[in-house]
Amino acid sequence: MDPLNHVPSCLLLCPTERYEKEHTKPAKTIKGGISFQFNYRIVKSSRFSEKSDNLHSLLRCSKTDNEELYCDACGIRIVIDTYYFCSHCNREYHNECVEASSIFHFSGHPKHPLQLLWSMEYPNHICSSCQRYSRGLSYYCLICDFSLHVTCSRNLTPLAIDNPKRHKHTLHYFPRRLALACDVCALVEDSDHLYACLLCDFFVHKSCMDLPFVIKVSRHNHRLAFAPSSPFKASADCRVCYEKIDINYGEYSCVKGCVYAMHSRCALRRDVSDGKELEGEPEETYENTKLFEDKGDGVILHQGHPCHQIKLEKQFHDENKHCQACMLPFYGDGNVYRCMQSCDFILHESCAYLPRVKQFMLHVHPLILELAYTTSCFMCRKCDRNSCGFAYVCPIEGCDWKLDTLCASICEPFNHYSHPHPLFITCGEYTSMLCSICQSWQEQPLDCVECSFVLCFRCATLPHKLSYKHDEHLLVFSYKEYADDDELCWCEICEKDVIPQEGLYACNECEVTLHVDCLLGRDLHMKSGQTVVTSNKEMIHYLPNTYPTRPICKTCGRHCPYKIMIKTSGGDLFCSYTCYEE
Numbered sequence: 001m002d003p004l005n006h007v008p009s010c011l012l013l014c015p016t017e018r019y020e021k022e023h024t025k026p027a028k029t030i031k032g033g034i035s036f037q038f039n040y041r042i043v044k045s046s047r048f049s050e051k052s053d054n055l056h057s058l059l060r061c062s063k064t065d066n067e068e069l070y071c072d073a074c075g076i077r078i079v080i081d082t083y084y085f086c087s088h089c090n091r092e093y094h095n096e097c098v099e100a101s102s103i104f105h106f107s108g109h110p111k112h113p114l115q116l117l118w119s120m121e122y123p124n125h126i127c128s129s130c131q132r133y134s135r136g137l138s139y140y141c142l143i144c145d146f147s148l149h150v151t152c153s154r155n156l157t158p159l160a161i162d163n164p165k166r167h168k169h170t171l172h173y174f175p176r177r178l179a180l181a182c183d184v185c186a187l188v189e190d191s192d193h194l195y196a197c198l199l200c201d202f203f204v205h206k207s208c209m210d211l212p213f214v215i216k217v218s219r220h221n222h223r224l225a226f227a228p229s230s231p232f233k234a235s236a237d238c239r240v241c242y243e244k245i246d247i248n249y250g251e252y253s254c255v256k257g258c259v260y261a262m263h264s265r266c267a268l269r270r271d272v273s274d275g276k277e278l279e280g281e282p283e284e285t286y287e288n289t290k291l292f293e294d295k296g297d298g299v300i301l302h303q304g305h306p307c308h309q310i311k312l313e314k315q316f317h318d319e320n321k322h323c324q325a326c327m328l329p330f331y332g333d334g335n336v337y338r339c340m341q342s343c344d345f346i347l348h349e350s351c352a353y354l355p356r357v358k359q360f361m362l363h364v365h366p367l368i369l370e371l372a373y374t375t376s377c378f379m380c381r382k383c384d385r386n387s388c389g390f391a392y393v394c395p396i397e398g399c400d401w402k403l404d405t406l407c408a409s410i411c412e413p414f415n416h417y418s419h420p421h422p423l424f425i426t427c428g429e430y431t432s433m434l435c436s437i438c439q440s441w442q443e444q445p446l447d448c449v450e451c452s453f454v455l456c457f458r459c460a461t462l463p464h465k466l467s468y469k470h471d472e473h474l475l476v477f478s479y480k481e482y483a484d485d486d487e488l489c490w491c492e493i494c495e496k497d498v499i500p501q502e503g504l505y506a507c508n509e510c511e512v513t514l515h516v517d518c519l520l521g522r523d524l525h526m527k528s529g530q531t532v533v534t535s536n537k538e539m540i541h542y543l544p545n546t547y548p549t550r551p552i553c554k555t556c557g558r559h560c561p562y563k564i565m566i567k568t569s570g571g572d573l574f575c576s577y578t579c580y581e582e
Contacts, residue, residue: 013058016073057087060083061082062081071093073136078094084098100139103115107157108128108129108148115139118136118137128146132149158173161195170197182205183203183204183250185208185265186264195209211264215276218273219272224255225253238266243263245263271364291356292353299311302337304325304371308341310347317467325390326404326406327526332467334348337349354369354390357369365394367408369390369391387404387525416455417464422448425444430443433454436452437456438458453481468507476505528542528563541569545560552573555580562576
């Protein structure tokens with residue numbers, strides 16, 4: 001802090017002193033001011049030795065480069081280079097908060113003058129300019145419930161705006177607060193400034209004035225362009241919230257002519273688009289996204305296993321071996337690519353064809369496929385499972401998105417064998433819903449727009465069919481929303497009741513039923529023999545659970561019921577990674 005000059009206190013008052021004088025003699029100190037109770041802590045200054053205990057002395061100061069200061073009157077960060085410091089209070093203040101007049105005439109609220117108030121009695125008022133809460137010192141109209149930060153009062157509301165791309169006529173500020181829908185976003189928001197063209201009956205929020213005209217969204221392969229209201233366009237469902245789009249208002253629709261559209265505000269949600277204007281910008285192109293080189297006769301050289309070629313084998317079945325990409329065992333009789341040498345590298349045919357770059361529907365950045373997690377594991381952001389397989393990772397610094405290949409492959413509409421209707425993601429970011437199968441809460445799960453069915457990513461990526469104990473019959477995953485008491489059965493492994501509403505694996509021919517966890521284990525994407533280093537730098541080993549007497553888990557105290565278990569370097573045993581973390 002560098003002092004610039006000393007300002008005599010007879011000309012300007014410290015906001016704390018101003019409140020004290022107003023509180024004791026409101027009529028003589030600040031004419032027209034109205035005060036509310038405001039509790040200040042008076043802290044004696046340790047920075048300045050030459051001061052009077054009863055004198056609020058203001059200093060005009062300049063900020064240093066790395067100094068982060070907040071105004072003690074309004075609570076907002078001080079961003080400009082100069083500010084006021086009170087040597088008695090030992091506090092910093094905005095220039096505007098010190099120099100604020102008691103009465104302010106604001107162009108954005110011409111009907112009544114605004115009064116300078118301490119708004120701690122009314123902490124839930126939102127500033128009409130920056131849309132943040134008003135705390136401490138602010139301008140306020142008691143008649144209209146209109147609030148304005150003192151610092152925002154310097155940003156005068158323009159009375160007229162020319163934006164030919166948005167509207168051909170000049171738009172004029174409309175100060176009256178009415179329930180008028182914006183023609184761009186179709187929403188009614190009292191907190192936003194409204195501009196109007198009365199000639200065309202066109203209204204638009206100030207925040208919608210500069211919305212981009214061409215954007216790239218995470219849920220569609222083509223760019224979307226803003227389309228104004230038109231009575232001749234066909235009505236469609238928004239592909240984010242799946243509500244009807246009103247043809248009387250604007251929307252974003254596909255530039256390639258696909259029947260694909262979104263509400264304006266839905267298209268600009270943080271998990272849908274980054275909001276960048278792409279009009280006139282060239283389309284992004286990616287290099288060859290194939291991860292393999294075709295050698296002919298069913299032989300490829302895959303980047304995940306560059307030392308040897310791998311060959312296509314049909315009808316492969318060995319549940320003791322795992323796909324190196326998705327880490328699932330080879331339960332069914334599917335096609336695989338298998339190393340032609342003696343190593344144990346195998347991929348599902350579909351996993352071998354995974355692209356290098358993938359756009360996931362809930363993230364605005366393209367994800368890049370990482371191929372090797374041999375000595376460490378990662379947690380998938382959507383299913384919360386640990387995996388040592390391939391991962392789709394966001395390359396943007398500071399972005400922690402990481403998905404396993406199964407979750408990354410889910411797209412809309414998603415057809416799941418447990419439900420007759422297609423599933424979509426309709427809820428917003430940070431909104432959780434209860435999975436109809438496992439009864440766990442998840443942010444932005446898949447849900448049905450025709451009924452109340454919800455499916456989390458953890459259940460959505462469970463294998464459909466698999467064998468059990470090398471039996472000729474297949475176990476099929478099933479789920480019943482309603483089940484009678486006589487439909488209850490017991491698990492062949494743990495010999496406890498199986499509830500159909502929570503999902504189960506069953507054989508349609510021999511009446512064998514199993515819990516999902518009893519059959520697959522909790523660490524579905526890990527395999528025995530794997531040694532990984534955890535986030536706290538501890539080495540853990542995944543071992544086959546083949547002991548005649550099942551070991552006891554240190555956390556839950558039960559006999560470990562799953563196919564694999566965890567052993568730490570200290571010799572402790574756990575039945576799952578969940579128990580290890582606890």
